[in-house]
Amino acid sequence: MRIDVVTIFPEYLEPLNVSLVGKARARGQLDVHLHDLRSWTTDVHRTVDDTPYGGGPGMVMKPEPWGAALDAVLAEGAEALAADGDAAVGDAAVGDAADGDVAVQVPTLVVPTPSGRPFTQELAQELAGRSWLAFAPARYEGIDRRVIEEAATRMPVVEASIGDYVLAGGEVAVLVMVEAIARLLPGVLGNAESHRDDSFAPGAMADLLEGPVYTKPAEWRGREVPEVLLSGHHGKIARWRREQAFARTLAHRPDLVARWQQGAFDKKEREALSVLGLRWDEEQGRFRTTADAVEE
Ligand code: ADE
Numbered sequence: 484m485r486i487d488v489v490t491i492f493p494e495y496l497e498p499l500n501v502s503l504v505g506k507a508r509a510r511g512q513l514d515v516h517l518h519d520l521r522s523w524t525t526d527v528h529r530t531v532d533d534t535p536y537g538g539g540p541g542m543v544m545k546p547e548p549w550g551a552a553l554d555a556v557l558a559e560g561a562e563a564l565a566a567d568g569d570a571a572v573g574d575a576a577v578g579d580a581a582d583g584d585v586a587v588q589v590p591t592l593v594v595p596t597p598s599g600r601p602f603t604q605e606l607a608q609e610l611a612g613r614s615w616l617a618f619a620p621a622r623y624e625g626i627d628r629r630v631i632e633e634a635a636t637r638m639p640v641v642e643a644s645i646g647d648y649v650l651a652g653g654e655v656a657v658l659v660m661v662e663a664i665a666r667l668l669p670g671v672l673g674n675a676e677s678h679r680d681d682s683f684a685p686g687a688m689a690d691l692l693e694g695p696v697y698t699k700p701a702e703w704r705g706r707e708v709p710e711v712l713l714s715g716h717h718g719k720i721a722r723w724r725r726e727q728a729f730a731r732t733l734a735h736r737p738d739l740v741a742r743w744q745q746g747a748f749d750k751k752e753r754e755a756l757s758v759l760g761l762r763w764d765e766e767q768g769r770f771r772t773t774a775d776a777v778e779e
Contacts, residue, residue, distance in 0.1 A: 484615070485514045485560060485564065485590070486513060486514065486616050487560060487590065488515070488617075489556060489618070489620075492622075495652075496517055496654060507671045518555075520552055523552045530545065531544055540624075543627055544621055544622065545627060546629050546630045553592070553630070560588070560617070561587050561588050565588070588615060589615070590616055591617070591640075591641060592617050592639070592640045593616055593619070593660065594619045594626070594640065594641070594642045594653075595656035595657060595660065596643070596653065597647075597650075601646075602644060602663070610641070611667035611668055618653075618661075620654045621652065622653075643660065690739045690743060693728060694731050697709070709723070711723045725752065725755075729761075740770055759772075760772045760774070
């Protein structure tokens, strides 16, 4: 996968040289290119921002440097990918090539913003399936809207938020997203199984948070590892882990519990849910706690 990042703080992205993502780069699984937005400014002060039309606090990122930067990234990346013979793999340009033309490859542009759609495991999976991503992290109050609108006429654009809080800029969000995406690429995680049970992974553990984990020694500062984990009984261990996941999800993410469907649980699991105070509400089609009922 090729990744381009345009930013006024390329040094902010140095963690991309470390650990899992760093190793994926060293192995050639990820081809990361960092670009300094200011290299596309034309004034002596290398200005990237200006006051907002309509007034209000803060500054807005100017369209001209962003437009020029995206043009350059598109041209450079398309050329590199065509030279690699990768051209058939990625997204064709929006609008598509005319009959007989070879479709020029374009990236999916990811714009981190607190006003974007939530960056979820599902979106990470979707983006991990693309062969080329370009990230446009903003500082200040954001990028002039016309940049995003114009980009969307040329390539798929995804505006995404990593959570309901406001960062000083999108660079940290890029680090978060790249790490979440990179670990899903084939061959990046050592053990191919190791994201199967992740919280939020599609499949058996969807909408469930992972429960606690333990390692040696079996006793530490007077605290013992739950006995079932030492039993060697795989069935019991799996059941225990699932029940722990139920309890944890109920404690930390009742919004996920509201998505559970009764049919996803066997008889013993339904008993475990009932011990946690969860009852299936036929009318509402969701699990409810006794506390829910009291609140109403
Ligand atoms: N930029 C500032 N806050 C952000 C957030 N929560 N997600 C993505 N980008 C951001």
